[in-house]
Amino acid sequence: MDSDKPGIKDWLKNEAITEVECVVSDLTGIARGKISPVDKFIAEGGMRLPESVLLQTVTGDYVEDELYYSLLHPADIDFICKPDPSAAFLIPWTEEKTALVIHDTFDRQGRPIELSPRNVLKKVLDLYREKGWKPVVAPEMEFYLTARTADPDQPLQAPIGRSGRRESGRQSFSIDAANEYDPLFEDMYDWCEAQGLDIDTLIHEEGTAQMEINFLHGDPLHIADQVFVFKRTMREAALKHNVIATFMAKPVTNEPGSAMHIHQSILDIETGRNVFSAEGGQRSDLFLAHVAGLQTYLPELIPLLAPNVNSFRRFLPDTSAPVNVEWGAENRTCGLREPESSPENRRIENRLAGADANVYLAVAASLLAGYLGMIENLRPTPPIDGRAYDRDNLRLPVTLEAAVEQMDESQRVREYLGDLFVDGYIATRKAEMENFKRVISSWEREFLLLAV
Template sequence: MKDWLRKHPQVRTIRVAAADLNGQARGKRVPARFAENVVKSGTRFPFSVLNLDIWGEDIDDSPLVFEQGDQDGVLKPTERGFMPMPWLEAPTALLPIWMFRENGQPYEGDPRHALNAVVQRYKARGLTPVCAVELEFFLIDDSGKTMQVPASPRSGKRRKAAETLSIRALDAFDTFFTDLYDACEAMDIPADTTTSETGLGQFEVNLMHCDDPLRAADDAWLFKMLVKGLARRHGFAASFMAKPYPEYSGSGLHTHFSVIDEKGDNIFDSGGPKGTAMLRHAVAGCLNAMHDSTLIFAPHQNSYERLVPGKHAPTSIGWGYENRTTAIRIPAGNPAARRIEHRVAGGDVNPYLMLAAILGAALSGIEDQQEPPAPITGNAYSLDLPQIPDSWEAAIDAFEHSDTLYRFLPKELIRNMVQTKRQELHYIAELTPEERVELYLDTV
């Protein structure tokens, strides 16, 4: 880490940042000449900082605040190390950190530690999850009273229509995407294919698969930060808000994953299109935990505006082969790459919690040899299936009272999440629809 700073003497300041429960970056600005102290000794801020609401306010009656004297945790650099922040004007480096207790034990309210605990359970069985994510987002001109697609930097025109898989739409924002790919290269984020999507000014970028779920979650978290920051440099906003426009489809964050054993073989690969018993067990685990863990996949009030029938987001709990109307899809293709696609999460999620919930549920299914119902054929929206919670309040209740989630999520994190979301539920009810959009546009 010290070598990185020596090789980049132009860097004048650093940011040290950890992800809170909402995926917000919380941390400090430090002059570069003092960065070595952070690398060596870490930094400190209160445990409660990882448990703030979406506005950045303390949680009322949280035991982390006055009851415990608002004690500090110790935050240490992750293995990611320093990286540039290309969306800022001054040369600046970001150092991702995560939180520990004074005795060196991981803080269970830290989302990254929650994911790491799940990964360690896989490792104990000689297994390694391989993950890839697809991130959808909107480019938005929010300078006026009404949101609209930004004017193309090339033509000055606004295309006020969905342009699914349109090369023209990509070319219209070529300068932005060129800068984005250059920035991903500088930050070592494995950005692959970009497509235009079905929403107004909506795009999707796929990140390459990775056999380290922590790094995959880091990539998604950093990518969201980068896209939002870089868009502002280009004069418009980028938002991972689940549903900014009521009349268009929302943004998802789909996860593809397989599992390899100690020999490097994919345990989902049967040599044919159906996959192995292990694949079925993993699917069953995901389905059985889906209702109770919806709050992680749809963490905000706006999230539930995306989860409506017929809008390219799942509303029922089921699975199928090569079927995008289902919550769990098994893509076709080379059997060696047989994998599960989990399609419930919106673009507004915390990637660490999302992967912890998906991989934790899948492992529970593998451990218990759970069996799923029959795969769905045809339109899942038209079938009588168990439903994903259709409201934020129902999802909070399911999350709080679940017996399933304790299998793979820490009790303290579950408690903190419930308190955070109940506080947000209360205060967001006081906002107008316009104020809600303004809140979520830049935060999530």
């Protein structure tokens, strides 16, 4: 949608906005774009960015030249970015009155850019729409608060709270431990309210100074936009209080990893009924097929849920994270959990995605896997009642290299997400892995320096 729609112009004027951050999400989930004076933003109705923006790695590097020029135009041209008025947010922490507006991306012929994570999610949602279905999602975002440090070689520490002490031990669901950071969270809640972010409860998670924010359920694209904005909001609120908020999947040795659990259900567009429940309130065939799709196809989509080398540290043994695609009712040791609910609210919780995942791609992957199960009428394995951590079947790839290879060879993923996206995404993962391998770790210096 263009910025010449009266809604966004009036909104910018009513809020006395002077600057607009025009952003797109790259494959990692980093906000990239331009900061524009509001008058220029309104006059131009969009912006242009180099195609290469979407092939940057988390380090800012690009994929190897041969692949780079096979995926992008050899002249390194721009793509066209158009603002989405439904994805406009106030930025409460800036001195100037500033808005953030998420943009959609198109080529010169007006076709959606295939490498855009937001377009990938839209493509999956279109598949559901064609079947008369509407997905509903509710993410849970885990993250750590840590003391600020300028030395990346130093282990992270919990920040000092109101009591003047660092948190020690594990304080799952502790109200007092969460209240140690009350001033920070008061700002976070105020800023989220100012931006219209639909956040719900705050929970102290299992790790030391590890927290979780739950989002209310809603439209997947709208919720993904909100999570994209929330991660930045949380980091800004932490910095204001001289603290770091990190969404790394495994930032602290011997502490649990941070996940982005995705609750998902499917409504019938015409009736508004949850298709996961049959007339009598029991699990429907579509629910079972959706679960089976997650079991079948998530292993081929894992790089979208666990995108970094660090992501797979969360899947190590005894790390409180499921490493399987088993499913069960109220079973948190399964990768797929059916929470207790009324038939109207029946849903499945995908517990595999890391907090470090690009939210657009993680939601797209989770919904695509379920969709394939529904259209193929798949059937899941029997639900698990007991501990699923130690089960050897239905396990996931345990390294990014293995996960990328599995995704690369998946004909179904290529069929639905496109060769250009798959090749481009895999290329950025491989570039990051190569970059990682060049770094000598503190473990190597500690144990090998004088011993070998």
